[in-house]
Amino acid sequence: MSARPATQARDSTATVPRTRRRRRFSTGSLVIDLVLLVLAVIMASPIVWLISQSLTVERFAFQLPPGWIPVPFTLDNFEQIFPLVPFGQMALNSVIVATLSTGGALLTSVLAAYAFSRLAFRGREFIFITMLTALMVPVQLTVIPVFIMMRNLHLVDTLAALILPALVNVFAIFFLRQYFNSIPRELDEAARIDGAGHLWILFRMLVPLSSPAISAVIIILFQLSWNDYFDPLIFINSPQNMTLPIGLVSLQGGAAPGPVVVVFAAVTLVVVPVLVLFLVFQRQFVASVAASGIRG
Template identity: 40%
Template sequence: MTQATPTLSRARYALGPWARTAGLTVCALLTLGPVAWTVSTSLRTPAESFDLPPQIVPTHPGTAAYHGVFEQIDVWLLALNSTLVTALIAAGQMVTAGLAGYAFARLDFRFKKPLFALVLATMMVPLQVTIVPVFLVLKSMGLTDTLLGLIVPAFPTAFGTFLMRQYFLGMPKDLGEAAMLDGAGPWRIFRSVYAPLARPGLAIVGVLAFNYHWNEFFRPLILETSGRNYTLPLGLVSLQGNLGTGSVSVVLAGVVLSMLPAVAVFVVGQRPLREGITSAGVNR
């Protein structure tokens, strides 16, 4: 019995890495499988996209579907609109989340806890519930069917505020107290002391906001009516054609093109994103 126990322990230790590798491999296949299928189908001819059984690797790969995307929609205008809207929303959310998170974490004012609870409660309200009053307010201000009407209402972010509050709570109070002894006010303490330390957390807010709003479809569908203000997800819908009779290859080619900016932002922001998550965990 005494000799069997170490042997069993060594066997479990030897199987541990293999089990983790197998599990991660399955998760990777489930995650990347649809992406690989999308890219593969976008390289098919329209006739091959309906083959049964479908072929994983295209028989005659080509870029005809990508040419079809540029022929059917104004990709450059749609990409410009999406880039402008998404970049400004991401920057605005970084500012509002940073300021609100710092206020809830470090400042003392009346009704702070109830107000923070109210901010968190807004995450429980679906977007479909608030879109009508938001539309009426924007209409009264003359901001419907404008890119500004998409940008400004998206500046407040309850999740970003919660994230940055937790991030600021993990920072040492001694830094702010030392700056206060030197005569710095709340704004100077935030701008010169805490904001530079919070850059990884702000990067998390910015990357998440960009990826979410780059793929956003519902709000632009309700608020935009003219084609010149369409974002990329709205333009891709027109590739489906009347009653969904469009080419599957062309549709998925448009999807691949729309994924490229989001992937590029994630690759560029991967390091600060990882550093922000790691430093937040260390602060806890």
């Protein structure tokens, strides 16, 4: 009885300052809106500039004040990429490397995560902690021995040198194990009573139940491989085996340097598909970063 008037009283006092605050806030929030708008323009400007310059006739590109609209318009710059570098082949290499790396690493991570989450075996904790430590080992430390290994296997300057080391990803294992651990074990037991084996439980039950985590892992792994510059720089020499990041840089300073507009055209060809994919899958992309960043 006595509690009710008290809460009502508090509510009524709360509404009075709140309306006042909101009004005072609106001038402040207008300023915030404007600052953010300017920031968005500045953030987006390099991409707009990139695309507009690559569509402008070379003689008129890169003028000051900058021309934000491509006049006179041309597609010549794009045509000039292909005699300089095997761009199509590089794009294909990138697709092959990123797809196989992602698919392979996903398979090994799912299996390993199942083992760490569901199987009791000797030394499990020890191996798991070793793996977590490995999470902190930088690539630069392992790349030299891996390079020597690849040289002994005669795999230097092949796509396999990029794919094989990417087939195991400690972060993905850790992330998926955490997710599997959050799925109740009672489900496994129920499935086992119905006669299900480990692989059935894993692929028919845990994997479908973890689809948010799986898609996050796919996005992250694919992006890591697609954007990698360090490994191809070390393992790949010949243009026909290059992936896109290293191919782009070779266009600028390699054996056959092209004019800057052509470099820009190539960068545009790499960036625009990503931009389209981003606009379509923005929500999934952000969710994958948020989920992995917070758990990992």
